[in-house]
Amino acid sequence: MLPRKPSELTPEQATFIRETAQRIFGSEVVVRNYGTDPKALRIHVETDAHSLVVADFIGALVTRIDHIPSVSVTERGAKPRGDAKIAYRQGEVL
Numbered sequence: 885m886l887p888r889k890p891s892e893l894t895p896e897q898a899t900f901i902r903e904t905a906q907r908i909f910g911s912e913v914v915v916r917n918y919g920t921d922p923k924a925l926r927i928h929v930e931t932d933a934h935s936l937v938v939a940d941f942i943g944a945l946v947t948r949i950d951h952i953p954s955v956s957v958t959e960r961g962a963k964p965r966g967d968a969k970i971a972y973r974q975g976e977v978l
Contacts (some may be wrong), residue, residue: 887973887974888920888973888974889903889920889974889976890911890917890918890919890920890926890975890976891917891920891922891925891926892922893917893978897948897949898917898978900948901906901915901917901927901945901978902915902978904941904944904945905927905929905966906959907944908937908940908941908944909929909931909933909937909941910929910931910932910933910946912932912960913929913930913933914929914930914960914974914977915927915928915930915977915978916928916929916930916971916976916977916978917975917976917978918967918970918971918975918976919954921950922934922972924951924952924953924954925945925949925951925954926954926956926974927938927945927953927954927955927956927966928955928956928957928958928967928971928972929941929956929957929958929959930957930958930959930960930966931957931958931959932959932960934960938957940956941955942955942969946970954967956968956971
């Protein structure tokens with residue numbers, strides 16, 4: 885299957901998502917937008933943090949996004965599985 889370009893985020897959305905991830909997961913986080921549907925945001929987070937607080941991240945995102953985004957998290961250096969493979973292949977780093 886050919887990679888598909890992720891949906892466009894406004895600069896404000898991209899900045900908000902990146903800064904929120906940095907605040908929750910740490911400054912070394914890598915955040916990717918990989919969803920192709922603008923009404924169903926899909927975010928992948930790559931982090932060194934061992935305490936993955938995905939619920940806090942999703943909770944912070946819904947304060948500015950009108951739907952619950954899909955968030956997958958991979959620890960840096962781990963083999964990507966599931967949605968993480970798609971995020972690495974076609975995701976756009978925020």
